[in-house]
Amino acid sequence: MVIGAGLNGLVAAAYLARAGLDVLVLDRASAPGGIAMPHEIAPGFLLPRYMLGSGGLPPRIAADLDLARHGLRFIRAEGSVTCFPDGAYVASYRDGVIHRRELARHSRRDADAWTRYRRDMLRAARGLAPLLSRAASAPSGGILARLRARLALADRLAEAPPAELASMLGLWTLPLSDYLDDYFEAPAIKAHLAAAALMGGTLGPSSPMSASRLIWPWLSEAGDATGGAPDTLMPQGGSVALLHALTAAVQASGGKIRLDAEVTDVLIKDRKVRGVELANGETIGAGVVLSGLDVKRSFLSLFRWKDLPQGLVERVGRVRMKGVAAKVNIALDAMPEFPGLPEGCPSLGGGLRLAGTIPAMDRAFTDWRERMPPRDPVIDVLIPSIADPSLAPAGKHVLSAVVQFVPGELHDGAWTGERRDALRDLVTARLAEVSPGIETRMLACEVLLPGDIENEMGLTGGDFAYGETTLDQFFVNRPFPGQGGASTPLRNFYLCSPSAHPGPFVMGAPGANAAAEVLAARKGRA
Amino acid sequence: MTPDSFPRPEEQQSETLHEEAVPVNSVDPADERAEVDPSLFEEESGEPPFARAVRTTPLHLETAAESRTNLWTAWNGYTVPQIFTDLGDEYRALRGAAALMDLSPLVKYRISGRDALAYLERLCAVPVGSLEVDRLRHVIFCEGSGMVLGDGLLFRLAADDYRLVTEETHLAWLIDSAEGFRVRVEDVSATLAVLALQGPLSAFLLAELGCDDIETLDPFAARWISIGGMPVYASRSGATGDLGYELWCDAEDAPHVWRTLLGKGATFGLRPAGFALRELARLEAGHPRAGVDYLSAFAAIDPADALPPAAIWPGFTIAPSKGLFNGGSALRAMHGTEPARRLVRLAVGGLEPARFASVSLNGEPAGLATTTGFSPALGANIALAVLANGAVGAAGLSVLAERREGLSVVETRLPAQVLLGPAFSHRRRLAVPAGLRP
Numbered sequence: 001m002v003i004g005a006g007l008n009g010l011v012a013a014a015y016l017a018r019a020g021l022d023v024l025v026l027d028r029a030s031a032p033g034g035i036a037m038p039h040e041i042a043p044g045f046l047l048p049r050y051m052l053g054s055g056g057l058p059p060r061i062a063a064d065l066d067l068a069r070h071g072l073r074f075i076r077a078e079g080s081v082t083c084f085p086d087g088a089y090v091a092s093y094r095d096g097v098i099h100r101r102e103l104a105r106h107s108r109r110d111a112d113a114w115t116r117y118r119r120d121m122l123r124a125a126r127g128l129a130p131l132l133s134r135a136a137s138a139p140s141g142g143i144l145a146r147l148r149a150r151l152a153l154a155d156r157l158a159e160a161p162p163a164e165l166a167s168m169l170g171l172w173t174l175p176l177s178d179y180l181d182d183y184f185e186a187p188a189i190k191a192h193l194a195a196a197a198l199m200g201g202t203l204g205p206s207s208p209m210s211a212s213r214l215i216w217p218w219l220s221e222a223g224d225a226t227g228g229a230p231d232t233l234m235p236q237g238g239s240v241a242l243l244h245a246l247t248a249a250v251q252a253s254g255g256k257i258r259l260d261a262e263v264t265d266v267l268i269k270d271r272k273v274r275g276v277e278l279a280n281g282e283t284i285g286a287g288v289v290l291s292g293l294d295v296k297r298s299f300l301s302l303f304r305w306k307d308l309p310q311g312l313v314e315r316v317g318r319v320r321m322k323g324v325a326a327k328v329n330i331a332l333d334a335m336p337e338f339p340g341l342p343e344g345c346p347s348l349g350g351g352l353r354l355a356g357t358i359p360a361m362d363r364a365f366t367d368w369r370e371r372m373p374p375r376d377p378v379i380d381v382l383i384p385s386i387a388d389p390s391l392a393p394a395g396k397h398v399l400s401a402v403v404q405f406v407p408g409e410l411h412d413g414a415w416t417g418e419r420r421d422a423l424r425d426l427v428t429a430r431l432a433e434v435s436p437g438i439e440t441r442m443l444a445c446e447v448l449l450p451g452d453i454e455n456e457m458g459l460t461g462g463d464f465a466y467g468e469t470t471l472d473q474f475f476v477n478r479p480f481p482g483q484g485g486a487s488t489p490l491r492n493f494y495l496c497s498p499s500a501h502p503g504p505f506v507m508g509a510p511g512a513n514a515a516a517e518v519l520a521a522r523k524g525r526a
Numbered sequence: 527m528t529p530d531s532f533p534r535p536e537e538q539q540s541e542t543l544h545e546e547a548v549p550v551n552s553v554d555p556a557d558e559r560a561e562v563d564p565s566l567f568e569e570e571s572g573e574p575p576f577a578r579a580v581r582t583t584p585l586h587l588e589t590a591a592e593s594r595t596n597l598w599t600a601w602n603g604y605t606v607p608q609i610f611t612d613l614g615d616e617y618r619a620l621r622g623a624a625a626l627m628d629l630s631p632l633v634k635y636r637i638s639g640r641d642a643l644a645y646l647e648r649l650c651a652v653p654v655g656s657l658e659v660d661r662l663r664h665v666i667f668c669e670g671s672g673m674v675l676g677d678g679l680l681f682r683l684a685a686d687d688y689r690l691v692t693e694e695t696h697l698a699w700l701i702d703s704a705e706g707f708r709v710r711v712e713d714v715s716a717t718l719a720v721l722a723l724q725g726p727l728s729a730f731l732l733a734e735l736g737c738d739d740i741e742t743l744d745p746f747a748a749r750w751i752s753i754g755g756m757p758v759y760a761s762r763s764g765a766t767g768d769l770g771y772e773l774w775c776d777a778e779d780a781p782h783v784w785r786t787l788l789g790k791g792a793t794f795g796l797r798p799a800g801f802a803l804r805e806l807a808r809l810e811a812g813h814p815r816a817g818v819d820y821l822s823a824f825a826a827i828d829p830a831d832a833l834p835p836a837a838i839w840p841g842f843t844i845a846p847s848k849g850l851f852n853g854g855s856a857l858r859a860m861h862g863t864e865p866a867r868r869l870v871r872l873a874v875g876g877l878e879p880a881r882f883a884s885v886s887l888n889g890e891p892a893g894l895a896t897t898t899g900f901s902p903a904l905g906a907n908i909a910l911a912v913l914a915n916g917a918v919g920a921a922g923l924s925v926l927a928e929r930r931e932g933l934s935v936v937e938t939r940l941p942a943q944v945l946l947g948p949a950f951s952h953r954r955r956l957a958v959p960a961g962l963r964p
Contacts (some may be wrong), residue, residue: 091576097603101603105575119826123827345576
């Protein structure tokens, strides 16, 4: 049984159903999707209500679940563009020659430094990939197996030449700004890479460990020696198509999805999970329960606290989940113009970021830490209807924006209506800087603050990352220290949300890992 | 990154990139801190980077007019002819008369300033101090770890003025290594066209065009000559294993030089030749190409793909006179140890052109053929291949060749052996004086 028909819940359900298990997915909403749920902001204008809308499942998951047969196609868009207040811009291109030419507009030296940056990113991504596609710690396995796993890691570290070890440590500990200084000199190029890496995280460009966020776009990148920037994956037809394919995959293997069914309690007996109770009082028995909710909501709201093992409530309570971003959804009656960008710039399809230089991002981060209303946030804009015209009526467009560094609560209290309007005006004004006249083309506009996301979706803090992704809450420490992976201290209860390893960076991977752990545990028992 | 001197970005900027403004009318060419108009080195056009996937060389209109096959290939972001007429015809012209090639996509750096020599001595793993003005030599440069970043030709144009010509871009490393030296490094690629005039008749053709005493130009020497009234810096160099010259001229002058050469030379058998012939000729002459036969240490995603110089150029040793240089301490520490992998020249059996990539030793994988081709000079398939060190001297090497017949594929295992010398190397290449009559 899976609680929550979000992306990861559906991925886990599809894996389990294919393995021959009797699967039931429950969701309190009347449509599947969770935070990826498609939303019609105005008639005919479709976009994900809470997420930005880019990103694709890893090819392994799409192939395992046979999603292509269920109609899923991915669009590979070019990288993205960052626009700066002074009118300058930096774009990313897949083609290595073109990408270097673009960097050379800012610094010829940096165009050449890209080779070394790309090498180090790909090296790191290749080292990381095997850690992400399996459980962070062996779920069963005796003490010997665990010891062997630790020794293997220690061996790998000890064998690395000192220079490589240093570069690995640098990547995992340094602030992003210091790390990029090692490669590039042009402030615009550094800000372009930094803005992309900071999105969705709780770290600023000068926060230690923020450099590690640079790796994520490279995970799905195949490495030839002369390539450009990694591309942006988008499901054709938007998140609707992705959810449709996943739902079809679950149902094709005999899994059932029940909507409008809110789980209020998980039934526990002898420290083993036995089933769930719904809001209408109905109880459903289950051998295994997977929760697609975040770690706090999973433990603190689905159980009676006295049923939980000693210390668990405190440990879960200490997991840091903070909202950092607001979502803005806009319907446009025409394609916005970007006079600062060259006509036909293909990178626009991969997204547009409105950012300042690294010091400006640092100030935005400080504002967030001090819980000030944002003054100069980083804004990540996607116009998914450029690459996929099916998302809006002919000639019209949808614009999806994530505003980074928006605190959930302000230092002097809650978000008022005025402040909400001020944020909308700020975003509109920033958009109008790069696209004059965009405000006259808006048919609809809505602002969702972290608090709104928590209230509507039940996502603690409105944190899209499902828990901060710093090293102390990652790998073997995700969802919480001492409990890496999808299994939990409660027998038969698993987490399949991004609160579990490997977090929000690889779409669908937490669901796939949870399903793998469930199947491994069943096999071990049989 | 571990160069012997680690640069700080802001310092190196002030050293080499953003000089204090000096009034333009007071430019002193000998002063490396003088203001140089950056637009001199800009690639024209306000067109956005994505407008064209490949750009055209200064000789594009000429080469397009000559091309009968309309076969093009991308090289360093430029489009150049792959084959003009027929690879066999072009090869016969190169070996029997002369061939003219457009090598303009090569990367060219100008390195100048009073510390230029000291800087280059520090940068390169080979000695450059003895290089006289109007001479050139092959140089190799390494990362701090001793792994090769690239190789190229270094010209000494004047006492404090050098030109480095490479296959790939290296500007970041050149600038990073310039920390502490009074030196300017500029990418002048777009301003310089390069024509390669190669083959036994090449000296004769230049003499016919009025270049007196061209036969007295030594190998690895260069001088200014005039072709069709245009000033051309001619160097006796080339990667074909034969007599040949490379002609360096202004991008605007290049079409005229090309037309003059072909107009005069056609009656003597001079033919334009494309990139395919350049590859075949350098393969016969045994020259590895950066990015193809070996990877720059900065592009080697698998650390094992980075190679030390001795693994690529078997004759490489650190000259006794060589002092401190980038990668020097690592290379000296490596002295006496065999590299794990080596680049070698292979001759492969089979009497007709074959396609192959993996190399095996007694059935076990032993390496990869990086460039392959059919050498008319040897009458055999040849290749450059990276092999595990243990496989280099061993008997029992073979490649798995693939041949298509209709819709079926025939796989044959062809025996291979390591060649000790290049497949083609003519004594004309180093003869002094150069032969005017072959």
